[in-house]
Amino acid sequence: MAQAEVSMKPTEIQGGHGHPDKWKWYDYFTFNVDHKVIGIQYLVTSFLFYLVGGFMAVLMRTELATPDSDFLSPELYNAFLTNHGTIMIFLWIVPAAIGGFGNYLIPLMIGARDMAFPKLNALAFWLNPPAGLLLAASFFFGGGAQSGWTSYPPLSEITANLPQTLWCLALIMVGTSSILGSVNFLVTIWKMRVPSMAWDQMPLFCWAMVATSVLALFATPVLAAALILLIFDINFGTSFFKPDAGGNVVVYQHLFWFYSHPAVYLMILPIFGIMSEVIPVHARKPIFGYKAIAYSSLTICLVGLFVWVHHMFTSGTAPWMRIFFTISTLIVAVPTGIKIFSWTATLWGGKIRYTTAMLFAVGLLSMFVFGGLSGVTLGAAPFDIHVHDTYYVVGHFHYVLFGGSVFGIYAGIYHWFPKITGRMLNEPLGKVHFVLTFIGTLLTFTPMHNLGMQGMPRRVAMYDPQFADLNQLVTVGAYILAVSVIPFYFNVIWSWIKGAKAGPNPWNAMTMEWTTDSPPIIENWEVLPVLTHGPYAYGMEQADQVGPAGEPLATPRS
Amino acid sequence: MKQIPAPFWTLVLGIAVTLISLWVGQNHHLLPVQASEQAPLVDDLFNVMVTIGTALFIVVQGAIVYSLIRFRQPKGDDTDGLPIEGNLPLEAFWTAIPAVIVVGLGLYSVVVFQEMGGFSPGGHHGQGAMMAMAPQPSVIDVAPLIAQTEAGEDVYSKTQVYGFGASPLVQMNQPDVTVNVTGMQYAWIFRYPGTGITDGELHIPVGQDVQLKIEAQDVIHSFWVPQFRLKQDALPGEPAELRFVATREGTYPVVCAELCGAYHGGMRTQVIVHSAEDYAAWVASRVAEAAPTTAVAQSAVDATDAEYLAKIAPELAKASVQIAQSTPTHP
Ligand code: HEM
Ligand SMILES: [Cu+2]
Ligand SMILES: [Cu+2]
Numbered sequence: 001m002a003q004a005e006v007s008m009k010p011t012e013i014q015g016g017h018g019h020p021d022k023w024k025w026y027d028y029f030t031f032n033v034d035h036k037v038i039g040i041q042y043l044v045t046s047f048l049f050y051l052v053g054g055f056m057a058v059l060m061r062t063e064l065a066t067p068d069s070d071f072l073s074p075e076l077y078n079a080f081l082t083n084h085g086t087i088m089i090f091l092w093i094v095p096a097a098i099g100g101f102g103n104y105l106i107p108l109m110i111g112a113r114d115m116a117f118p119k120l121n122a123l124a125f126w127l128n129p130p131a132g133l134l135l136a137a138s139f140f141f142g143g144g145a146q147s148g149w150t151s152y153p154p155l156s157e158i159t160a161n162l163p164q165t166l167w168c169l170a171l172i173m174v175g176t177s178s179i180l181g182s183v184n185f186l187v188t189i190w191k192m193r194v195p196s197m198a199w200d201q202m203p204l205f206c207w208a209m210v211a212t213s214v215l216a217l218f219a220t221p222v223l224a225a226a227l228i229l230l231i232f233d234i235n236f237g238t239s240f241f242k243p244d245a246g247g248n249v250v251v252y253q254h255l256f257w258f259y260s261h262p263a264v265y266l267m268i269l270p271i272f273g274i275m276s277e278v279i280p281v282h283a284r285k286p287i288f289g290y291k292a293i294a295y296s297s298l299t300i301c302l303v304g305l306f307v308w309v310h311h312m313f314t315s316g317t318a319p320w321m322r323i324f325f326t327i328s329t330l331i332v333a334v335p336t337g338i339k340i341f342s343w344t345a346t347l348w349g350g351k352i353r354y355t356t357a358m359l360f361a362v363g364l365l366s367m368f369v370f371g372g373l374s375g376v377t378l379g380a381a382p383f384d385i386h387v388h389d390t391y392y393v394v395g396h397f398h399y400v401l402f403g404g405s406v407f408g409i410y411a412g413i414y415h416w417f418p419k420i421t422g423r424m425l426n427e428p429l430g431k432v433h434f435v436l437t438f439i440g441t442l443l444t445f446t447p448m449h450n451l452g453m454q455g456m457p458r459r460v461a462m463y464d465p466q467f468a469d470l471n472q473l474v475t476v477g478a479y480i481l482a483v484s485v486i487p488f489y490f491n492v493i494w495s496w497i498k499g500a501k502a503g504p505n506p507w508n509a510m511t512m513e514w515t516t517d518s519p520p521i522i523e524n525w526e527v528l529p530v531l532t533h534g535p536y537a538y539g540m541e542q543a544d545q546v547g548p549a550g551e552p553l554a555t556p557r558s
Numbered sequence: 559m560k561q562i563p564a565p566f567w568t569l570v571l572g573i574a575v576t577l578i579s580l581w582v583g584q585n586h587h588l589l590p591v592q593a594s595e596q597a598p599l600v601d602d603l604f605n606v607m608v609t610i611g612t613a614l615f616i617v618v619q620g621a622i623v624y625s626l627i628r629f630r631q632p633k634g635d636d637t638d639g640l641p642i643e644g645n646l647p648l649e650a651f652w653t654a655i656p657a658v659i660v661v662g663l664g665l666y667s668v669v670v671f672q673e674m675g676g677f678s679p680g681g682h683h684g685q686g687a688m689m690a691m692a693p694q695p696s697v698i699d700v701a702p703l704i705a706q707t708e709a710g711e712d713v714y715s716k717t718q719v720y721g722f723g724a725s726p727l728v729q730m731n732q733p734d735v736t737v738n739v740t741g742m743q744y745a746w747i748f749r750y751p752g753t754g755i756t757d758g759e760l761h762i763p764v765g766q767d768v769q770l771k772i773e774a775q776d777v778i779h780s781f782w783v784p785q786f787r788l789k790q791d792a793l794p795g796e797p798a799e800l801r802f803v804a805t806r807e808g809t810y811p812v813v814c815a816e817l818c819g820a821y822h823g824g825m826r827t828q829v830i831v832h833s834a835e836d837y838a839a840w841v842a843s844r845v846a847e848a849a850p851t852t853a854v855a856q857s858a859v860d861a862t863d864a865e866y867l868a869k870i871a872p873e874l875a876k877a878s879v880q881i882a883q884s885t886p887t888h889p
Contacts, residue, residue: 069823073820074820074821074822074823074824075820077820078817078819078820078822146819146820147817148817152777152778152816152817154776154777154778154794155777155778155817155818155819158776158777159819243793243794243795243796244794244795248795248796249778249793249794249795249796250793250796283629283639284631284637284638284639285638285639285640285641285642286641286642286643287643288642288643288644288645289643289644289649290643290644291644292644292649292653314780314789314790314791314815315720315778315791315793316718316720316791316793316796316798317720318718318720319671319676319677319679322671322676323667323668323671326664326667326668326671327661327664330660330661330663330664331657331660333656333660334653334656334657334660337652337653337656338649338652338653340618341618341649341652342649344618344621344622344625345642345645345648347621347622347625347626347629348621348625348629349629349639349640349642350625350629350639350640351629351630351631351632351635351637351638351639352625352626352629352630352631353631354630354631362622362626365622366619366622369614369615369618369619369622370615373611373614373615374611376607376611376660376663377604377607377608377611380603380607380663380664380666380667381667381671381676382599382600382603382667382670382671382674382676383600383603383604383607383667385600385787385788385789386589386600386784386787386788386789388789388815389780389782389789389815389816389817390815449588450588453588453589453590453784454589454590454784455590455782455784455811455813457782457813457814457815457822457823458815458817459817459822459823460822460823461820461822461823462823462824463823464811464826536643537641538638538639538641539637539638539639539640539641540641
């Protein structure tokens with residue numbers, strides 16, 4: 001990409017004076033409007049929910065270590081199953097990847113002092129904790145929602161009604177939060193870039209957030225509609241989805257998946273963005289195919305809106321739909337492949353640093369190759385009919401959600417922790433964390449594919465004894481994953497207090513967030529930066545040019 | 559290695575990857591035995607995908623691992639890598655190849671889908687037969703089917719039927735055996751129209767054209783026989799059909815694949831594929847059994863779920879929790 005022109009004089013500071021230089025600890029527990037505080041709020045809460053969701057997963061896997069339902073009651077198993085999925089998606093990945101990284105990084109990456117609508121931003125965050133409380137409450141009033149994170153009627157209408165209603169309300173709240181957040185991201189990226197930054201000079205994370213936000217705006221209202229109708233059916237005697245009263249159970253599935261399929265791209269697109277930032281820095285190379293990566297995000301966003309029926313191939317789906325959605329689903333593999341190939345090509349010819357951030361990024365890459373390929377097999381309707389609603393699917397989506405999203409979030413944390421806290425994470429501990437996570441993920445989620453193909457359905461608390469051996473292996477893997485988080489949480493807490501000081505740019509990175517202090521001051525910069533080189537100008541001459549204040553924007557290379 | 563030109567190595571690697579992938583595609587042993595006419599179709603598609611997938615997997619993982627080793631930072635070298643920003647021909651190449659692959663797989667899927675009978679559920683079978691019977695208010699000629707079914711099972715008069723129907727070869731034929739399948743929390747109930755047979759296990763003859771008419775009574779269930787590679791949701795209020803020819807005698811699991819409540823995992827039974835003679839004998843024995851006690855067979859229709867289950871699945875009927883969750887609206 002072309003080198004940016006220096007097109008404007010540095011902007012004067014806008015009313016930043018009189019503010020404190022740093023926030024106090026209690027500012028993080030209030031309705032704070034600083035995007036960095038909000039980003040940290042999102043990240044910390046999501047990491048707490050990650051523990052809760054993970055705890056539920058461990059309980060489920062303990063139950064599944066034996067074929068009989070002898071550890072949890074079947075009702076409780078289903079409640080944990082439902083809330084594990086819900087928490088992991090709506091209170092872990094989405095808030096961490098979109099809310100956390102998005103809020104923290106977007107203004108810093110485009111040279112803005114804050115998001116476009118700071119109060120809206122704070123409001124969006126504060127919708128999340130009550131949603132979590134509603135889910136928690138649902139356990140105390142009726143044993144938790146039990147009908148899976150998809151909550152298909154009629155099951156969701158006849159199992160424990162009150163917790164199901166609370167579950168719906170919680171999801172409507174997080175949905176609202178994500179709509180508010182999306183508007184904010186779009187306006188911020190559109191209007192608040194430093195004048196010297198053209199669209200094609202934005203870091204790729206920003207492109208990913210554009211695609212994510214567009215997707216959220218199209219899809220989320222449909223989920224809200226479905227859930228509101230469900231609440232009406234459960235509590236107010238309507239019969240939108242009640243077959244014996246003229247309703248149609250398949251309509252719910254269409255509404256639900258019209259949101260929830262795009263939701264998987266909502267989860268993964270920001271992670272793709274993180275990948276495109278982490279890999280070039282630690283491989284010391286420009287990202288390969290900037291435009292291709294940016295446009296493939298938009299393509300995924302567009303095509304992703306037309307594939308939802310692949311979750312319904314065995315349901316009430318007309319033949320033409322099975323065909324149309326087979327083809328559209330398979331097509332999504334193309335833009336995804338472009339990204340994978342581009343990252344691989346970015347590694348090629350680099351000078352790869354084996355930092356923990358890089359390990360997680362490359363780990364993601366190799367996991368995603370497998371998860372992506374099994375995704376293609378699921379897109380082909382005739383095969384999907386065999387394995388739909390089996391452990392094959394559970395294996396596939398954990399490959400992309402754990403091997404994909406979770407690895408990406410870890411990579412992002414190791415990469416930006418110095419920026420956020422001003423301190424480095426401990427690298428040896430990080431590597432222990434990586435190795436445990438990598439092995440645990442392989443061991444937990446690979447055998448699930450075999451189980452599914454052989455005949456084990458998903459969402460079961462008891463299963464045919466012939467599947468006992470593989471299930472035990474999976475359970476051991478899950479315990480390793482459970483242990484793997486210990487070095488990580490310890491590392492974060494310890495390094496936040498005592499870690500080595502990071503300085504503004506410990507990785508010698510080139511995107512704009514690294515041109516300010518770590519952690520950044522309250523309005524991000526004393527004087528807004530001016531773009532002098534593209535975000536990935538590694539090994540290029542212009543990278544050594546200096547910023548307006550006479551300081552190098554990035555430490556010059558030797 | 560210096561003297562040997564790069565294209566040579568590319569060729570050798572290409573051949574090796576191709577051979578490995580072809581081998582893996584044929585020898586992965588991931589799927590259970592094939593017991594229906596559809597199963598080999600599905601498996602062939604899967605094997606093709608495994609072959610392509612293995613090749614892509616080896617190439618991409620290989621490139622990643624190779625880069626990680628070959629391009630790691632030399633000790634003490636703090637410089638940057640090569641400033642390569644892209645390569646249009648290469649990018650066009652790796653966009654075009656996957657595009658061709660997925661379009662090919664898509665078309666192949668359509669063919670398999672067609673051969674499996676995916677385009678004709680509830681379709682035109684039995685056209686013209688027994689037209690003299692009461693005309694039905696639907697575009698499908700289901701009169702013969704309805705005549706066979708028992709009271710309360712007229713969901714088939716709906717126009718849209720989901721699932722797999724007759725494959726193109728037998729499209730005009732009547733099925734040899736029709737079984738009405740009802741999913742309820744937490745049991746499958748199989749009724750054989752015209753015989754009064756009701757069972758908790760599915761018995762079918764090998765090599766004959768079997769039609770299952772699937773419905774659900776309370777919540778969504780999903781009828782799955784892994785060895786048949788066939789699955790169809792049983793949707794309350796929406797008729798569905800599975801039509802297949804079992805190709806291998808034996809006993810196979812029937813699994814419920816859609817979350818249907820707390821004991822979803824316990825909703826398992828069996829399908830027994832008999833030889834033609836054994837099947838006839840089974841039907842005869844069941845009919846004889848049922849004959850003197852027609853009243854019982856009859857009353858089963860109006861029985862509560864508990865009574866009903868007690869007959870076909872005693873161990874389930876004893877668990878009061880489960881019964882309590884069933885909706886008391888048995889037809
Ligand atoms: C410690 C790692 C994890 C383990 C051991 C684990 C295990 C499980 C298990 C046993 C199930 C139930 C499968 C079934 O019966 O259908 C499940 C479901 C699920 N998991 Fe995980 N999981 C883990 C992490 C995650 C993560 C990080 C996500 C990310 C988003 C996630 C998302 C889901 C979803 C969406 C479901 C489906 C829930 C439903 O069907 O209602 N899991 N997981
Ligand atoms: Cu069921
Ligand atoms: Cu079930």
